[in-house]
Amino acid sequence: MTLKRRKEATAAFLFASPWLIGFAVFLAYPLCASIYYSFCDYSVLKLPVWIGTRNYENLMRDEIFWKTLSNTAYYAIFALPLGMVVAISLALLLNTKVKGLAFYRTFFFLPSLVPMVSLAVLWLWMFNGESGLVNAALGGIGIKGPNWLSDPEWSKPALVLLSVWGVGNAMVIYLAGLQDVPVQLYEAADLDGATAWQKTRNVTLPMISPVILFNLIMGIIGTLQVFTVPYVMFPGGSPARSTYFYTMYLFDNAFRYQKMGYACAMGWIMFLIILVLTMISLRLSEKHVHYGGS
Amino acid sequence: MNPRAIGTIGLAAVVVGTALYGERITTPEVKPGPVRITYWEKWTGFEGDAMRAVVDAFNKKQSEVFVELLTVSGIQDKTLLATSGGNPPDVAGLYGPNVAQYADSRAILPLDEFCAEAGLSRDSYIPCYWDIGFYKGHVWALPSTPASTALHYNKKMLREAGYDPDRPPRTFEELDAMAAKMTVREGGRKDGRIVRSGFLPNEPGWWNWSWGSFFGGKLWDGESKITVDTPEYIRAYKWIRSYSEKYGAGDLQNFRSGFGNFSSPQNAFMSEKVAMLIQGVWMYNFISQFAPKLEWGAAPFPYPADRPDLERSTLVDLDVLVIPKGAKHPKEAFKFIRYVQSQEGMELLCLGQRKHSPLATSSAEFYAKHPNPYIKLFTELAKSKNSISPPQLGIWPEYEAELNNAFDEVYLMKKTPEEAVAYVKARMQPILDDYLLKQRLREEAEKR
Numbered sequence: 001m002t003l004k005r006r007k008e009a010t011a012a013f014l015f016a017s018p019w020l021i022g023f024a025v026f027l028a029y030p031l032c033a034s035i036y037y038s039f040c041d042y043s044v045l046k047l048p049v050w051i052g053t054r055n056y057e058n059l060m061r062d063e064i065f066w067k068t069l070s071n072t073a074y075y076a077i078f079a080l081p082l083g084m085v086v087a088i089s090l091a092l093l094l095n096t097k098v099k100g101l102a103f104y105r106t107f108f109f110l111p112s113l114v115p116m117v118s119l120a121v122l123w124l125w126m127f128n129g130e131s132g133l134v135n136a137a138l139g140g141i142g143i144k145g146p147n148w149l150s151d152p153e154w155s156k157p158a159l160v161l162l163s164v165w166g167v168g169n170a171m172v173i174y175l176a177g178l179q180d181v182p183v184q185l186y187e188a189a190d191l192d193g194a195t196a197w198q199k200t201r202n203v204t205l206p207m208i209s210p211v212i213l214f215n216l217i218m219g220i221i222g223t224l225q226v227f228t229v230p231y232v233m234f235p236g237g238s239p240a241r242s243t244y245f246y247t248m249y250l251f252d253n254a255f256r257y258q259k260m261g262y263a264c265a266m267g268w269i270m271f272l273i274i275l276v277l278t279m280i281s282l283r284l285s286e287k288h289v290h291y292g293g294s
Numbered sequence: 295m296n297p298r299a300i301g302t303i304g305l306a307a308v309v310v311g312t313a314l315y316g317e318r319i320t321t322p323e324v325k326p327g328p329v330r331i332t333y334w335e336k337w338t339g340f341e342g343d344a345m346r347a348v349v350d351a352f353n354k355k356q357s358e359v360f361v362e363l364l365t366v367s368g369i370q371d372k373t374l375l376a377t378s379g380g381n382p383p384d385v386a387g388l389y390g391p392n393v394a395q396y397a398d399s400r401a402i403l404p405l406d407e408f409c410a411e412a413g414l415s416r417d418s419y420i421p422c423y424w425d426i427g428f429y430k431g432h433v434w435a436l437p438s439t440p441a442s443t444a445l446h447y448n449k450k451m452l453r454e455a456g457y458d459p460d461r462p463p464r465t466f467e468e469l470d471a472m473a474a475k476m477t478v479r480e481g482g483r484k485d486g487r488i489v490r491s492g493f494l495p496n497e498p499g500w501w502n503w504s505w506g507s508f509f510g511g512k513l514w515d516g517e518s519k520i521t522v523d524t525p526e527y528i529r530a531y532k533w534i535r536s537y538s539e540k541y542g543a544g545d546l547q548n549f550r551s552g553f554g555n556f557s558s559p560q561n562a563f564m565s566e567k568v569a570m571l572i573q574g575v576w577m578y579n580f581i582s583q584f585a586p587k588l589e590w591g592a593a594p595f596p597y598p599a600d601r602p603d604l605e606r607s608t609l610v611d612l613d614v615l616v617i618p619k620g621a622k623h624p625k626e627a628f629k630f631i632r633y634v635q636s637q638e639g640m641e642l643l644c645l646g647q648r649k650h651s652p653l654a655t656s657s658a659e660f661y662a663k664h665p666n667p668y669i670k671l672f673t674e675l676a677k678s679k680n681s682i683s684p685p686q687l688g689i690w691p692e693y694e695a696e697l698n699n700a701f702d703e704v705y706l707m708k709k710t711p712e713e714a715v716a717y718v719k720a721r722m723q724p725i726l727d728d729y730l731l732k733q734r735l736r737e738e739a740e741k742r
Contacts, residue, residue, distance in 0.1 A: 041732070044378045045399035063721070129551025150547040152706065236695055240702040255371045256691040258395065 038264035044254075048261065055265035064241070064249060065266070071237075072246040074156055076223035079163040083219060084212070087167040091174035092200065105175070112168030120232035123162050124149070134161075149233070152242035159230055159243060163223070170215045177211035178204065209289040213281065220277050224270065227251070246270060328360040329626045331384035335438075336369040336613075337647075340579075344646025345387075345438075351642060352633045359626040361385075373618060377401045382618035384627040387438055390426040390612035391694075394686040397434045398733060402616040404432040408628040414635060420673070422681040423652035426612045429686050435614035436631055437652040439644055441574040442676040443501075443609040444668070445469075445596065449589040451476055451490075451569035462570070462591060465599040466508075466533065469493055469570065476569045477541065488541065488549040493570045495534045496705060497550070497562055501572070501609055503697035505530040507682040508607050509598055513693070514685055520726055522697070523719045529598075531704045531711030543707045559584045574611065575649050578666040592668040594675060606678040612652065650676065689729050693722055 013020070038055055040048035059065050094105050114122070126133050127148035135145030148158035185203045194202070205212075227247040230237070237244025246266070254263035335345055342365055349363045364383070366372050373386045378401075388396065396402045409415065416424045419437065427435035449459035455476045463469040473492025480486035496502055506513070511526030521527075538546060553567065554560020557580060562568040564585035572595055581588055597604040615634060617627045633639045637653060641660045644651045648666055650673040661669060675681075684690050700714040709717070 043399055044374060045396075045401045046736075129548055131552060147544075147547045147551045150551045151544075152708075236698060238698070238702060240706055240708060241699055252691075252695070255374070257689070258374075258399065 034264040034267060037261050038268050040261045042261035042264075043258040044260045045258065051261075055262050056269075058262070059265055059269065064244070067241055068237075068244050068246045068249040071156065071242070071244060072224055072226070075159060075163075075226055075245065076220065078157075078160045079226075080216075080219045080223050082160060083163055083167050083170065083223075084215060086164050087170040087215065088174055088212070090167065090171045091178055092204070094171070094175055095178045109168040109172060111165050114165075116228035117232055119162075119165065120229045123158075123165075123229075124233055127158050127162075150239055152240045155234060155239060155242045159226070159233075162229065163226075170219070173215060174208065174211055177208035181207040206290045209285075210291055213285045213289050216281055216285075217278050220281070221274055224274060224277075328357055329623050330360045330362060331623045331626050331630065333361050333363050333385040333387070333627075333630065334366040334369060334373065334383040335363060335387035336366060337387075338365060341439075341647045344643055347646055348634060348639050348643045349630075352630055352639065355633070356629075359623075359629050361630050374401065377618045377620060380620050382620050384617065384621040384623050385630060386616050386618055388435065388614050388616055390435075390614055391684040391690055393427055393435050393614060393616075394429050394690065395688045396616065397429050397432070398688040401619055402434050403619055403621070403624055404434055405436065405617065405628065405631075406433050408625075408632075409433050409436075412628075412632050412635075414632075417654060418635070419652055419654055420676045422610050422676060422683065423612050426610075426683055426686075427614055435616045436635055437640075438613040438615050438634060439647050439649045440613075440652040440676065441576060441611045441649055442672045442681070443572050443574045443611075444592045444594060444671060444675055445570060446563065446573045446577055446590060446592050447570040448563070448566060449591055451492075451566060455492075455569075459589070460591070462593040463596050464594075466596050467599045469596045470533075470536070473570065474540065488545050490566070491541075491546075491549060491568050494546065494550065494562075494568055495537055496701070497553075497568050497571050498556060498573065502701035503684075503694050504609055504682055505534060505701075507609075508595065508604070509533070510601055510604050512685075513697075514687065514726070518726070518730060520693075520719050520722045522722070523715045527715050528711045531700070531714055534701060535704050535707065535711060538705055538707050543705065547706075556580075557584075561585075564588060572609070574609075575666065575669070575672040576647075578668070579648050582665070592671055594671075594678075597680075604680055606675060607680040607682060608675040608678055610676055610681045610683050612683075652676075687726070687729075688733070689722070689725055692725060696722055 037048055039050060039052060041051045041054075042048035090108055094101065094108065098104070125131075127135075129135065129145075129147045129149065132145075132148070134148065138145040146154040148154050181204055185207070186199060189199045189203055225247055226245055230243045230245055231248055231251070234243040237248055247270075250263050250266045250270075253259045253266065333349070335342070337345055346363055349361045353360055369386065370388055370392050373382060373388060374396075376382045393402075397404075414436070416428075418424075420440070423437045423440050427433055427437065445462055447462045452462070452472075453459045455472070457472060457475075463472050470493075476490065476492030477488060478490040480489050495505065506522065506527035509526045509530040511524055511530060512521050514520050549567075550562075553562040554565065559565060561580065561584065563571055563573070563577075564581060566588075577592075581590060594606045595608065597607055615631045617624050617631070621627055634643060635653075637651075637655075637657060640651050640653055641657060645660060645663055648664065650656070650669055651660060656673065666672075684694065687693060696718050700709070700718050703709040704711055704714045
């Protein structure tokens with residue numbers, strides 16, 4: 001390295017140092033410490049005591065752990081595809097040339113700006129069994145709506161429906177992807193006599209496939225970590241733990257039951273699950289994702 | 295030296311200087327004068343104002359200690375984290391059921407010596423409230439405000455159902471029979487949806503864990519065994535299930551799903567959807583705010599007819615004051631706590647929050663000024679030998695979650711009472727064993 005380059009590198013690190021120091025102190029240290037704690041009996045108030053893999057062994061035998069994991073998987077399996085389909089559809093619609101486009105774009109993005117807690121309280125009213133708007137609307141078309149909030153069969157579907165409320169962010173990312181699709185491709189497709197559906201299927205979707213992959217991975221992370229809305233709407237994961245999600249159990253272990261070591265172990269298991277799912281989606285996507293550059 | 299080097303050094307000096315000076319200006323200067331102590335408390339609204347008045351009165355009364363009151367939400371989590379970080383407040387306002395967990399973790403200081411010095415003992419209080427802060431032979435917490443619970447009933451709805459509005463049910467059997475008569479279905483049809491109910495075991499649903507105690511059950515034997523699988527508990531869960539059998543689990547859910555928020559005019563009791571329920575001394579505050587015209591009464595909660603020894607059972611709850619470990623001024627902190635325990639301080643606080651006083655005696659003036667027409671009943675109930683409070687167990691939060699879940703499963707008819715309690719026992723016993731073992735090892739290590 002020449003002197004000049006070395007100087008430049010030093011300067012670069014110096015400029016990045018606030019972030020680097022912040023990362024080391026506030027993220028890297030807790031991250032590493034939590035690996036250690038996950039092998040300890042640790043209550044926050046007492047010093048950690050090394051117990052080997054006992055936390056992980058106990059987790060494997062903990063019925064509630066499996067219950068929360070299956071609740072979370074249920075939520076992710078339904079909320080993720082639903083959210084993606086709605087977000088892509090909205091983005092496609094908002095990519096057409098209609099009057100008042102800016103208004104519509106704002107309109108559909110707006111719900112994402114509502115803070116989570118207000119959102120949860122708002123939807124408690126929407127899903128209210130007697131006077132809720134959701135059931136009133138269903139009643140309007142002759143369907144007797146279920147007890148969204150108090151029937152264990154319907155509480156998770158209610159949360160899945162509610163998740164669509166927050167697709168605005170993903171929608172904007174799709175929209176940006178759509179604007180990048182080269183016009184020539186559509187022109188070429190037009191010359192070949194492609195229908196609108198064929199164009200969407202064979203031009204648009206492949207061209208925005210990197211964006212879809214990105215949103216898929218962010219979606220996996222987001223849905224598996226669902227916390228705020230169910231925590232506010234369903235205290236303790238009621239009714240009958242049907243809405244008790246992984247992160248809620250983790251939180252309870254850490255702060256209510258003072259089992260921080262156990263909670264850290266849960267955190268690392270979730271990390272591994274997300275890591276594996278992300279790697280699988282990257283692997284599966286190799287054939288289906290088309291990058292503009294290649 | 296070139297100008298650039300000077301510039302760099304100058305910049306570095308500014309950065310370091312700001313960092314150091316910044317620390318200094320955020321740390322308040324130590325002035326001769328009163329010792330400043332910090333006090334974290336959870337209350338907001340009129341309850342917060344009541345405590346602020348007490349703090350102001352204390353600060354005015356003497357010049358040695360100055361209390362700074364800070365309203366903190368999620369008080370138990372934040373006190374926990376601040377204590378483990380070594381920077382706790384001098385006084386924290388926790389909840390009664392926190393005491394065992396915090397004491398076992400040595401996160402709060404024992405107050406025995408302070409109490410002895412100040413002449414405070416069990417005799418100074420209504421015993422059940424002293425007992426909530428007393429754990430494993432030590433005083434860990436002293437009362438701030440207490441609450442006992444009673445049956446609240448709607449006189450108008452009793453009258454309409456043909457009952458004497460001044461003769462509420464005394465036994466569970468009477469309660470169930472009257473509830474059945476007061477439950478109204480739409481159009482009077484058998485398959486109509488429920489529009490009014492006499493009583494629901496899960497309204498307000500804050501103490502779903504406690505019904506076994508109303509039937510004489512104990513949650514543990516005080517030493518090593520979870521005793522939730524006893525006949526008393528099974529009987530309680532059968533009673534809970536009888537409501538789902540009688541009215542239909544689905545119909546009850548439908549009905550309950552239409553209730554509004556607790557703290558609103560749509561509250562089930564205040565909007566006359568439910569005629570009778572268990573509620574605490576604070577209920578008066580909400581009734582006077584949201585439904586001032588409601589014709590209501592309060593009476594001791596019913597007991598099983600074959601267990602007259604359980605008469606006047608009442609759930610008692612307590613907010614407590616503690617000194618976290620690592621507090622900088624424990625002596626001064628206790629001075630403030632001591633003032634709250636005085637008749638003057640306590641009555642100012644409890645009158646402001648419109649609760650009864652946890653002290654053994656209350657002044658005639660306190661009752662004369664108190665707006666709740668049933669305040670004496672709540673005081674008397676707290677003195678009952680059948681007061682019920684959460685067990686002093688470090689694992690109580692987990693146990694409570696398990697009991698609440700068992701309630702749900704029985705009420706929704708997903709499990710039989712026997713299955714539900716067997717499950718709770720099977721899950722909690724190993725957790726208790728583990729907890730007690732760790733506790734014992736720790737105490738032995740401390741002795742050594």
